[in-house]
Amino acid sequence: MFALLENIRVVLVGTSHPGNIGGAARAMKNMGLAQLVLVDPQDFPSADADARASGASDILQAAQVVGTLEEALIGCRLVLGTSARDRHIPWPMLEPRECGVAACEQAQQGAQVALVFGREYAGLTNDELQRCHFHVHIPSDPAFSSLNLAAAVQVLAYEVRMAWLAAQEQPAKPVPVVEQDEEPVTADELESFYRHLEQALVEIRFLDPDKPRHLMSRLRRLYGRSAVNNLEMNILRGILTETIKAARGEHLRQEKADV
Amino acid sequence: MFALLENIRVVLVGTSHPGNIGGAARAMKNMGLAQLVLVDPQDFPSADADARASGASDILQAAQVVGTLEEALIGCRLVLGTSARDRHIPWPMLEPRECGVAACEQAQQGAQVALVFGREYAGLTNDELQRCHFHVHIPSDPAFSSLNLAAAVQVLAYEVRMAWLAAQEQPAKPVPVVEQDEEPVTADELESFYRHLEQALVEIRFLDPDKPRHLMSRLRRLYGRSAVNNLEMNILRGILTETIKAARGEHLRQEKADV
Incomplete structure (x- = not known):
């Protein structure tokens, strides 16, 4: 049953602070996620990342480092990107809870799923956002809306786990045979x-x-x-x-x- | 309407790392919470706390520092304490989602509510846990279950905000007049x-x-x-x-x- 969560990768794009990479790894491992992909991190590997990972350093060691978001998304059938709400072109949006359900449903059918998180200060570029099928906005106080990167990973990983736990309790849907x-x-x-x-x-x-x-x-x-x-x-x-x-x-x- | 969230305080007990206090303050402010109470923090105020708060230093400055959990809970009608699942005496447990709903319902009726978080390594003592009306367990992978303190604050504050947003969308329930x-x-x-x-x-x-x-x-x-x-x-x-x-x-x- 854990196989399902193994299909869900976390992609961090252009992270500045290695401590946030460590914090993200810990949040992932707490929630049962293991696949971490780093796109062009500024400082990695790093002692700060290991310190904040605090027991999740296996996830850091197994992390894949790539040069572009495109490489990070190879093989993914569902790409969910975190975003502030107001963008030039409105994109299909999901709430974190819907994001958790959608990620689990796809992963259960054997599809690879990516949760994509942008830079600490600048988020994802428009070009990167347009590589995502859906955007996810974590509801926050408009007066102070920017979450810490590891905190954002924590919230979405938590919603993935909640959806996964809910799916365990239901009789398993037959996985449709798809040509x-x-x-x-x-x-x-x-x-x-x-x-x-x-x-x-x-x-x-x-x-x-x-x-x-x-x-x-x-x-x-x-x-x-x-x-x-x-x-x-x-x-x-x-x-x-x-x-x-x-x-x-x-x-x-x-x-x-x-x- | 924000008054409701003002009735909900976050209580951190015996925190070792000031960075976690800062991270908790940021998570709170992102989710619209403002009242922080620190019980016997090991190192506060601190530059590390300010750095991790990143814009939420107003919450740190307004934080109340007290010596015991009992002082931190004065006036509270609902006390929710985070806990690992297995305890000697099973206690009434809430899921984080139920915790968000319960906190909002009580706060809406004008009651003071406390969300209590324990030490980084040791959590809350049995004595402290027994001062809580309910225990809250954040579902995590049993193989790696201990969340970072600020991450735990983020999850519960997020669920409080989700419950608060859901309450905004419903017609306001008449607040019963209570003798x-x-x-x-x-x-x-x-x-x-x-x-x-x-x-x-x-x-x-x-x-x-x-x-x-x-x-x-x-x-x-x-x-x-x-x-x-x-x-x-x-x-x-x-x-x-x-x-x-x-x-x-x-x-x-x-x-x-x-x-």
Whole structure:
């Protein structure tokens, strides 16, 4: 049954203070989580991290350090990013409690899930936030809203554990047998798709790379919440490939060659 | 409406690390709580506390420092103490979520509420735990169950805030008009009662001070969860006074004098 929690990783992006990494590791271990991924930490490994981890140093030792958020999310089917509430483009939001339930449900079906936390002072960039399927806001006093990083990890890990404990008490839902075609694509597959989509939109001159506006953001929000499956992704990718060919006139040349 | 949260105090008992006091203050302020009471802190005020408070130093400056838990609880009608699950005498337990709801309900009715947190390594003593009406256990992995102090404050303060936000969304329940007689007694009044009760039990030789066993604990558990009101307390105290008189034979002497 713990297998479920093993599918849930905590991703800390650009952390400044190693003490917060240690505090996050301790909070994770208290709540039964073990997978920690650090994106470009400023100071790690560190004695401060070990001190604050206080018995959870196994999690620090097993932590994966990567250079970009994209690498940290490889293989993830659900990506939940912590965020302040007001953003330029409103994104699908979850409460911490809903976040715990959603993470457990996906993990129970064998999907990899990421809980993503931003920098101590600056949070996640807009680009990083747009790689998340949902944003999670921890309700806090608007007059003093910024939680300590390890405290934020504590709250979400606690809600994951509460959802996990509640699921233990219920008769296990039969895990639906999902054909590979029907499985949602992973975060990295979605990123490849966005790059392909963007390229296609530039080629057809719908997107001006010098004035991109919020076009890609809006498209990311749409596909990000749609749980696109493998079959649908193949179709979308096929459309893009053909669109680009068409934009380059290759379609016409191909027709000529066919004649 | 914030008045409600102002009735809820956080009590930290015998804290070793001032950084944890600062972290607790920040977690409180994030969640809209402001009243911090420190029982016999080892190192306070402290630069470490200020550093970890990070913007919540107003809460540290306003913190009340007292010598005993009893002083910290003066005036409180509901006392909730954090505890590991297994104790010699099982006590009425609340989940953190129930704790948030109970604290808000009492605070809304104008009662003072205390959330009590123990020492980093040793928690609360049995004596301190028995001053609490309910114990709260934060569900954690049994293999690594001890949360950082500030993280524990974060979880309970978060549940208080969630309950408070939920209460805002519902039409306000009319606050029942409670006669003074019907108001539950405060924690300090209950302590005086226990002293009186213990004295009476010794006088009637029901309690052997050299072999007290768990008698007082069991009585504390009973009265602690019963929300004894002022009228009932007056009755109980009257019974004790008369019991002691009787045990000393004063009753007989009085009767003689009356003759």
